[in-house]
Amino acid sequence: MRVAIIGAGPAGLTAAETLRGYDRKIEIVMLSAEPFPPYAPPAMADYFLTGRKETIFWKGEDVARRLEVDYRENVRVVAVRPAEKRIALEKGDAIEYDRLVIASGSSLYAPIPGRELPGVYDFKSLSAARALVERGKAKAGGKALILGAGFIGVEIAILLRELGMGVTVIEMADRVMPRMLDLETAEIVLGAMRERGITVRLGTKAAAFLGKRKATGVQLESGERTRADVYVAATGVKPHVEFLEGSGIETGWGVRVDGHLRTSAEGIYAAGDVAETFDRMTGERYVHAIFPNAVEQGKIVALNLLGFETRYAGAETMNSLKHLGLPVMAVGAMAGEEELRARHGNALRKIFVTNGRIVGFRLAGDISAAGVLHSLMLRRTDVGALRNRLLDPRLSAGALALDAMRGESGMRIGA
Ligand SMILES: Cc1cc2nc3c(=O)[nH]c(=O)nc-3n(C[C@H](O)[C@H](O)[C@H](O)COP(=O)(O)OP(=O)(O)OC[C@H]3O[C@@H](n4cnc5c(N)ncnc54)[C@H](O)[C@@H]3O)c2cc1C
Numbered sequence: 239m240r241v242a243i244i245g246a247g248p249a250g251l252t253a254a255e256t257l258r259g260y261d262r263k264i265e266i267v268m269l270s271a272e273p274f275p276p277y278a279p280p281a282m283a284d285y286f287l288t289g290r291k292e293t294i295f296w297k298g299e300d301v302a303r304r305l306e307v308d309y310r311e312n313v314r315v316v317a318v319r320p321a322e323k324r325i326a327l328e329k330g331d332a333i334e335y336d337r338l339v340i341a342s343g344s345s346l347y348a349p350i351p352g353r354e355l356p357g358v359y360d361f362k363s364l365s366a367a368r369a370l371v372e373r374g375k376a377k378a379g380g381k382a383l384i385l386g387a388g389f390i391g392v393e394i395a396i397l398l399r400e401l402g403m404g405v406t407v408i409e410m411a412d413r414v415m416p417r418m419l420d421l422e423t424a425e426i427v428l429g430a431m432r433e434r435g436i437t438v439r440l441g442t443k444a445a446a447f448l449g450k451r452k453a454t455g456v457q458l459e460s461g462e463r464t465r466a467d468v469y470v471a472a473t474g475v476k477p478h479v480e481f482l483e484g485s486g487i488e489t490g491w492g493v494r495v496d497g498h499l500r501t502s503a504e505g506i507y508a509a510g511d512v513a514e515t516f517d518r519m520t521g522e523r524y525v526h527a528i529f530p531n532a533v534e535q536g537k538i539v540a541l542n543l544l545g546f547e548t549r550y551a552g553a554e555t556m557n558s559l560k561h562l563g564l565p566v567m568a569v570g571a572m573a574g575e576e577e578l579r580a581r582h583g584n585a586l587r588k589i590f591v592t593n594g595r596i597v598g599f600r601l602a603g604d605i606s607a608a609g610v611l612h613s614l615m616l617r618r619t620d621v622g623a624l625r626n627r628l629l630d631p632r633l634s635a636g637a638l639a640l641d642a643m644r645g646e647s648g649m650r651i652g653a
Contacts, residue, residue, distance in 0.1 A: 239264050241543060242325060242335035244315050245478075246270035248278055248529055249510025250341035251297060252536030253543075258305045260544050267308040267333060269315060269325075274364050275299040276309075280529050282364060283397045283561055286371045294364075315342070318485040320503040337505045337543050340482070340493055341536065344511035344527050347476035350385065352447030357454075359470045361394045370394070371401070373468050378402040380467030383456055385444045387414040389557060391472030392427070395436045396561045403468065405436045408456070410443040418557055418568045423600040426584050430564045447471075475527055477512040490514050492525045497549050499539050507542065509535035518552030518616070519570060519597060526553035555598075556612070558605070567605045569612055570598030580629040589628055594620045607633045 241257060243250045246268050254266050270276070281293035291299070302309030317326040318340075324332045346362045359370040374382065374397075382398045384391050387409035395405045409416070413424035414431065431438055447469060448455040455465045477492035488494045488502035492514035499507050499515070510532035517524045531553045541548040559566040564584060574590030574597045581587075585603030589596055589611065596615040601608055610633055614621060621628060627638065 245341035249532040256540035342478035347474040383466035386472035
């Protein structure tokens, strides 16, 4: 059997590694539009800050050789033809497959006029990040303007500040990381950003990048024009599905998949940021573009390709902020029928409960409770009797298990 994998990110690489772990004979061809060994995007900022390669090339730079994968770098897929079991490449060649895995990830989503102008940078791929960092280094001491204070925008702000730039972030919402954080946690993050000398303008909307041959400024909706040495778009991400147009493979926001991560076309699966799966807690269709989901989906796809009928349990929303000097963690919903809250300075724990079950939580300053809260949430444990324990700074799985054994928590072990 010949399996072709489009994309060598965490989803594609995990699919390849899992296939190879079970079967030495399967022929695997993996394609990447970029000229690098398979890498982990969450480690890009660390890579540029420290030069460390171990985390970015998370399976080793020689992983394709070790897995005996026919890895083709710098190769862009431009079309998929399910009826012929062929994929067409940008340079005119084609590749045949028996089974196909679409793991093409996501790209920048920036619906702002002028976005295509030279001089507008982003941080959505290693190629793009490298170009931005080179520009930042060349303009050290100059000014950077970042549109979007989402998770990636905040990471870029910290990175460019570390490179010695004066950084301003423009965000149209009333808080930083609006899709991830409730207002109170966002304010703690905002404070930490400002302490680092980053300027954040909330409630401010950009209308366009200005310039003819290159970006020369940003026009705000208020009419104000603002200039900088480096412009960055960090306004969101969108599944990489353009090359599937005309293939007949069903897409919505991402590639639509069923509970086994099969697309609408026979023998074709999708995994990672490109796949529109469903939320593990709510069952709603969603693209949760995070690393652990990509890895898990890559594994599930491979198992199904190998003939193990494996259902996907659903995607999670979970993210943590690195490099801020203040750990922050966001998991699941950011509101519930009830809110449990404890705060000591910048250490905040907020737990959202609906029908007696944890539906989400936000942690700042001290994230040591994340593991146990996450586990209670996924297991849908009734936490009615645990209210006070959940806010205890010493909360741990061990402590809860001890309570349960003594019959003090109201929780059954394994509940
Ligand atoms: C700066 C940054 C920080 C992040 N931090 C975190 C974090 O802290 N925690 C977390 O959980 N998640 C984080 N994420 C998200 C996480 O990186 C993604 O969820 C994950 O990389 C998705 O993996 P993937 O394999 O689906 O896609 P990707 O990693 O995007 O890989 C897709 C690959 O497909 C290739 N490709 C696309 N189209 C084509 C084509 N037509 N032909 C050939 N190849 C193609 C691309 O070049 C790319 O290499 C971060 C992302 C970024 C950008």
